[in-house]
Amino acid sequence: MADQLIRATAADGGIRAVGVISTRLTEDARQRHTLSYVATAALGRAMASGLLLASSMKQPGSRVNLRVRSDGPLGGLLVDAGLDGSVRGYVIHPAVEIPPNARGKLDVGGAIGNGFLYVVRDVGYGYPYSSTVELVSGEIGDDVAHYLLTSEQTPSALLVGVFVGAEGVTAAGGLLLQVLPKVARDDSLVELLESRIGAIQGFTPLLQAGKTLPDILDSLLGDLGLQIFPEVQMVRYQCDCSFDRALGALKLFGVPELKDMIEKDKGAEATCHFCGEVYQADVAHLNQLIADLETELG
Numbered sequence: 640m641a642d643q644l645i646r647a648t649a650a651d652g653g654i655r656a657v658g659v660i661s662t663r664l665t666e667d668a669r670q671r672h673t674l675s676y677v678a679t680a681a682l683g684r685a686m687a688s689g690l691l692l693a694s695s696m697k698q699p700g701s702r703v704n705l706r707v708r709s710d711g712p713l714g715g716l717l718v719d720a721g722l723d724g725s726v727r728g729y730v731i732h733p734a735v736e737i738p739p740n741a742r743g744k745l746d747v748g749g750a751i752g753n754g755f756l757y758v759v760r761d762v763g764y765g766y767p768y769s770s771t772v773e774l775v776s777g778e779i780g781d782d783v784a785h786y787l788l789t790s791e792q793t794p795s796a797l798l799v800g801v802f803v804g805a806e807g808v809t810a811a812g813g814l815l816l817q818v819l820p821k822v823a824r825d826d827s828l829v830e831l832l833e834s835r836i837g838a839i840q841g842f843t844p845l846l847q848a849g850k851t852l853p854d855i856l857d858s859l860l861g862d863l864g865l866q867i868f869p870e871v872q873m874v875r876y877q878c879d880c881s882f883d884r885a886l887g888a889l890k891l892f893g894v895p896e897l898k899d900m901i902e903k904d905k906g907a908e909a910t911c912h913f914c915g916e917v918y919q920a921d922v923a924h925l926n927q928l929i930a931d932l933e934t935e936l937g
């Protein structure tokens with residue numbers, strides 16, 4: 640099934656639901672960054688979470704950044720996701736591998752460790768909204784749900800998962816259910832949702848069993864007035880880096896450092912953290928940067 644995102648409501652608009660399949664884009668990230676198994680799972684969960692969070696934004700061009708800074712062997716990660724369905728990300732130490740946890744699963748929590756989750760919502764104008772929460776498990780889904788509850792005061796259930804084997808990523812995606820203020824005081828409804836979510840043994844097993852996003856939502860909310868929006872949004876791994884942006888980054892080094900690059904290396908190389916693209920700047924490019932800087936400095 641193609642990578643996609645769907646939106647829905649239930650309980651007369653009191654429940655917001657979003658589901659995403661991100662299998663191919665997670666495999667794309669795995670290949671781009673040569674990710675280990677556990678790094679693939681961590682980044683894949685974070686990218687699905689980013690897409691789910693971005694889906695609620697209204698202004699075209701809006702984006703969400705999720706940054707994890709932690710003391711685990713992965714060293715943290717960064718994801719950038721847009722309302723347009725694009726997402727990109729990277730892991731600080733992508734090759735790290737650790738033993739499975741006690742349940743025989745990839746130990747994402749152990750690989751992430753203790754630290755903080757930083758969330759930035761950028762609507763394209765004004766100052767971006769930012770928030771920081773302490774990690775509760777390092778498993779990504781728990782941590783993002785904790786952010787939604789503590790920073791946005793929205794009770795939420797977030798299921799994200801990645802199944803990666805010897806052949807690569809075969810299932811990835813997630814589901815976000817949010818109880819909106821109009822029904823948040825209905826304890827019986829909240830308890831019902833919690834029990835149904837608690838009965839799900841992970842998100843990827845549902846995909847592996849052939850369930851579609853509408854199937855999954857119907858099993859959870861079908862008797863609660865589920866209304867699935869007709870638009871199916873395609874999602875993808877996409878980076879907006881370019882040679883011009885790479886030159887802009889090199890410009891930040893300043894005139895003395897750029898001259899040193901010319902003298903010692905006869906050029907410079909810049910690699911995009913998000914997609915792994917390598918950009919080569921020759922002596923002529925660096926001399927032009929120097930000329931631009933000297934003009935700006937007067």
